[in-house]
Amino acid sequence: MTNAPTLFERIIARDIPAEIVYEDGDYIVIKDIAPKAPVHLLVIPKKFSARIDDIVGEAEMGRLWLTASRVARQQLGDYRLVVNAGKGGGQEVFHTHIHILGGWEGGHPVG
Numbered sequence: 001m002t003n004a005p006t007l008f009e010r011i012i013a014r015d016i017p018a019e020i021v022y023e024d025g026d027y028i029v030i031k032d033i034a035p036k037a038p039v040h041l042l043v044i045p046k047k048f049s050a051r052i053d054d055i056v057g058e059a060e061m062g063r064l065w066l067t068a069s070r071v072a073r074q075q076l077g078d079y080r081l082v083v084n085a086g087k088g089g090g091q092e093v094f095h096t097h098i099h100i101l102g103g104w105e106g107g108h109p110v111g
């Protein structure tokens with residue numbers, strides 16, 4: 001039996017619309033539907049894992065962070081990267097993603 005596709009798999013498949021700001025063969029970066037900062041993006045690997053610590057390969061983990069930091073630098077210059085892992089960590093969508101947050105006027109409010 002195959003599991004139902006995750007929300008992000010449905011976005012990757014264009015089954016659910018999203019504002020896409022970057023895409024390559026392995027990653028998609030979309031605007032968060034409920035932004036917690038003036039700019040709030042989500043970096044999503046197309047290959048499914050439920051949470052970031054399910055990724056075991058160093059190359060795969062490295063490429064995810066490289067993609068996030070490059071897109072963040074290109075889109076924002078200065079930025080914050082956040083990962084929520086597990087319900088207790090605030091994770092709501094169980095398909096690995098990195099949050100890119102930025103765009104605060106005068107810098108991040110808490111420094």
Ligand code: 5GP
Pocket residue numbers: 007018019030031032033034035042083084090091092093094
């Ligand atoms: P998490 O809490 O799992 O780390 O983050 C999930 C993020 O996905 C949240 O910031 C939430 O606003 C965002 N989100 C939830 N549903 C949708 C959706 O349908 N479209 C987009 N673009 N973002 C979503």
